[in-house]
Amino acid sequence: xxxxxxSWILSSARSSIVLQGKGRWYSICIPNRNxxxxxxxxxxxxxxxxxxxxxxxxxxxxxxFRHTYTEEEHFSFQLSPAQINDILRAGELSHRTxxxxxxxxxxxxxxxxxxxxxNSPMEDRRSAATCLQTAGMMFGVFxxxxxxxxxxxxxxxxxxxxxxxxxxxxxxxxIELAVEAMKPVRPILQWHRHPNDVEYQEITSQYFENLRVxxxxxxxxxxxxxxxxxxxxxxxxxxxxxxxxxxxxxxQESELMRNIALQVAFSxxxxxxxxxxxxxLHVANTGDCRAVLGVCEEDGTWxxxxxxxxxxxxxxxxxxxxxxxxxxxxxKTLFVNDRLLGILMPxxxxxxxxxxxxxxxxxxILENSCDVEALNIYQYVPPNYHTPPYLxxxxxxxxxxxxxxxxxxxxxxDGLWEMLSNEKVVKLVAGHLTELxxxxxxxxxxxxxxxxxxxNLLLQRKSKGLASLxxxxxxxxxxxxxxSNEYGEVDPExxxxxxxxxxxxxxxxxxxxxxxxxxxxxxxxxxxxxxx
Numbered sequence: 001x002x003x004x005x006x007s008w009i010l011s012s013a014r015s016s017i018v019l020q021g022k023g024r025w026y027s028i029c030i031p032n033r034n035x036x037x038x039x040x041x042x043x044x045x046x047x048x049x050x051x052x053x054x055x056x057x058x059x060x061x062x063x064x065f066r067h068t069y070t071e072e073e074h075f076s077f078q079l080s081p082a083q084i085n086d087i088l089r090a091g092e093l094s095h096r097t098x099x100x101x102x103x104x105x106x107x108x109x110x111x112x113x114x115x116x117x118x119n120s121p122m123e124d125r126r127s128a129a130t131c132l133q134t135a136g137m138m139f140g141v142f143x144x145x146x147x148x149x150x151x152x153x154x155x156x157x158x159x160x161x162x163x164x165x166x167x168x169x170x171x172x173x174x175i176e177l178a179v180e181a182m183k184p185v186r187p188i189l190q191w192h193r194h195p196n197d198v199e200y201q202e203i204t205s206q207y208f209e210n211l212r213v214x215x216x217x218x219x220x221x222x223x224x225x226x227x228x229x230x231x232x233x234x235x236x237x238x239x240x241x242x243x244x245x246x247x248x249x250x251x252q253e254s255e256l257m258r259n260i261a262l263q264v265a266f267s268x269x270x271x272x273x274x275x276x277x278x279x280x281l282h283v284a285n286t287g288d289c290r291a292v293l294g295v296c297e298e299d300g301t302w303x304x305x306x307x308x309x310x311x312x313x314x315x316x317x318x319x320x321x322x323x324x325x326x327x328x329x330x331x332k333t334l335f336v337n338d339r340l341l342g343i344l345m346p347x348x349x350x351x352x353x354x355x356x357x358x359x360x361x362x363x364x365i366l367e368n369s370c371d372v373e374a375l376n377i378y379q380y381v382p383p384n385y386h387t388p389p390y391l392x393x394x395x396x397x398x399x400x401x402x403x404x405x406x407x408x409x410x411x412x413x414d415g416l417w418e419m420l421s422n423e424k425v426v427k428l429v430a431g432h433l434t435e436l437x438x439x440x441x442x443x444x445x446x447x448x449x450x451x452x453x454x455x456n457l458l459l460q461r462k463s464k465g466l467a468s469l470x471x472x473x474x475x476x477x478x479x480x481x482x483x484s485n486e487y488g489e490v491d492p493e494x495x496x497x498x499x500x501x502x503x504x505x506x507x508x509x510x511x512x513x514x515x516x517x518x519x520x521x522x523x524x525x526x527x528x529x530x531x532x
Contacts, residue, residue: 079496087499088479091115092472093194095128097137107278107402107524108137113194113516114474116415116482118506123148124413124514125155125269126197129189134166136277138189141289141514143270143413145344147376149263150351152198153244154271157207161240162275162284163188164215165232169223172215179212203257210243229275230397233284237271241350241393248353248365259375262365266377268344268352271395272308272411274518279402279528281409283307284395287346290417293400294408294426302430304422305406307398310414311348313338318347326387333384341382341390348392354380356389404526407433409518412477415511419481424488429517432476435469474515482510 079087096110113126123144130137138159144151164172167188178185227235248265252258270287283291285308293305311318313335322334336342344355354362359381366372366379400406410425420428470476480488483495501509 079500081492084492084495084499088116088475089114089470089472091194091196092475093126093128093192094472095192097130105524106137107521107528108276109519109521111139111192111516111518112472112474113514114472114478115514116478116512118415118510118512119148120503121148122512123151124415124512125151126514126516127155127159127273128192128516129159129163130192131163131166132187132190133171134163136275136280138162138273138275139409139411139516139518140271140273141411141413141516143287143289143415143512143514145268145270145349146352147263147267149260150244150265150267151269153207153264154240154269154350157211158236158240158271158273159189160211161214161236162233162273164211164218165227165236166229167215168226169219172219176212176215176219203260206247206253206257210247214239214243229277229280229282230399233273233275233282233397234395237284237286237350237393237395244351245353245356249361258369262369262372262377263375265351265353268349270311270346270349270413271393273395274409274411276402276409276518279525281307281400281402282397283400283411284397285309285311286348286350286393286395287311288414288417289412290414290422291398291409291411292422292425293406294410294429295403296405296407296430298405302426304426305400306422307400307409309396310346311396312346313340315347322347322390326390330384330386334390341384343382344391348394350393352391355382355391358388359385402520402525404522404529406520406525407522408520410477410515411518412515413511413513415513416477416481416515418511419484419513420477424480425477428477428480429473432469432473436471473517477515477517478513481513 091114093113094110097106097108111128113128115122115124115126117124125142125144125148127140127142128138140155140159142151142155142158175185175188226232244265248261252261270289272283272285272287272289272291274291275282275284285291288310289308290310291307293307295303295305297303309315309317313319319335322340323331326334334341339345340347341355344352357365362379362381366377369377372378408429410429412425416425470479479490479495482498483490483492485491485494498506498510
């Protein structure tokens with residue numbers, strides 16, 4: 001990005017507050033700058049007041065490099081390459097799956113993930129876990145809006161709800177007996193977390209109790225066959241959203257727990273979760289996160305297989321669904337300015353009780369709460385709010401049977417897809433794989449192996465450019481998403497400018513971005529088909 005373009009970004013921000021349509025709530029052009037704080041209350045606020053539970057420290061990725069306001073006197077877009085890499089790589093997470101013999105017999109070879117914040121604090125979340133009492137691995141991306149609270153809660157809880165839904169009756173009975181006897185419960189999931197991924201420690205016990213109520217409900221169903229995977233995912237999504245709604249209506253043990261329940265219910269989150277068990281891939285999606293499969297065809301070309309639909313005003317199926325669920329008199333007001341009731345971009349989400357509850361219930365809950373303004377919660381009933389609920393957390397589940405030519409799965413929040421097309425993302429991942437393999441010379445050891453010989457091998461790798469390549473593919477995608485020029489190449493000046501945009505300006509040019517890329521083990525998949 002040239003100095004002229006950088007200056008234009010800054011000067012345009014100082015003279016205008018027109019958002020670029022990426023804000024979830026109230027992205028409206030307002031002539032009076034003094035009104036922006038109230039109008040953006042659902043997208044530019046910290047949902048954790050002092051004295052409650054702050055996540056600021058978790059996602060304050062190198063704030064020393066980032067300006068706070070566009071009005072700063074000494075505003076600069078300058079970052080060194082090392083500083084750029086520090087910022088981009090701060091949220092990197094990777095994991096390789098191995099069995100007890102040190103060989104990979106899992107259809108998931110490895111996964112790599114990363115995040116980059118635009119909001120402060122970041123509103124995206126991610127999850128990855130191995131199922132311990134059932135088969136498979138799960139990966140989730142959660143895009144929050146109106147604060148981070150709902151995305152945080154869903155990222156902690158949803159995979160547990162899905163795992164419990166899949167457990168056989170005998171296993172559910174065993175964990176219930178263990179809880180009744182106050183004995184340790186065998187873990188349900190093995191989490192794969194980044195050190196900065198946080199939990200609501202203060203409310204974990206309540207989350208566990210409500211999960212227990214859910215598995216008790218499953219035991220009461222008295223069905224031996226249990227759920228199919230699709231049924232389990234749908235049931236888990238809907239039950240968690242119901243619990244989020246009920247928790248804020250129930251008495252709480254402390255003001256802190258009450259505040260968290262309020263923030264979770266009155267913020268929102270979209271979610272995309274993949275469950276992978278052998279060759280069986282299920283993707284459950286609520287909202288506008290996206291999952292895309294990268295396929296290597298027999299002739300070596302790459303193709304893209306989308307596994308989700310964006311649930312928003314641009315999707316004809318969603319428009320027809322909402323019209324079926326509401327009176328004909330509301331057809332023209334369901335979507336206004338391509339937003340649900342003129343407010344929300346996604347048409348499916350967790351939380352967001354403002355679009356699910358009656359006006360009376362909203363008023364009752366907020367009237368009986370403490371200082372809700374301190375929690376950045378404001379009662380706003382949109383025009384033409386007649387027949388709630390207008391929003392659902394019910395997911396759309398897609399099944400795909402993996403083939404040896406299916407090489408990777410990309411799950412990401414819409415912050416990535418707003419910048420890069422499905423095809424461009426698959427092309428970048430495929431190119432990264434090819435380049436990484438070409439630049440990695442084989443480590444053939446001559447005997448005896450000494451430090452000097454190893455040092456020469458490492459220098460050989462470095463000379464071939466491996467050191468300059470992002471090892472984590474999610475970082476590679478984020479770098480291209482925010483730094484690419486019109487030719488599809490990363491422009492260092494543009495990249496630096498996008499990373500140093502002040503907090504009151506960054507959201508106009510980019511959203512929070514969360515990416516998880518899952519690589520499949522082609523040999524394991526081929527073995528499956530040879531044996532079946």
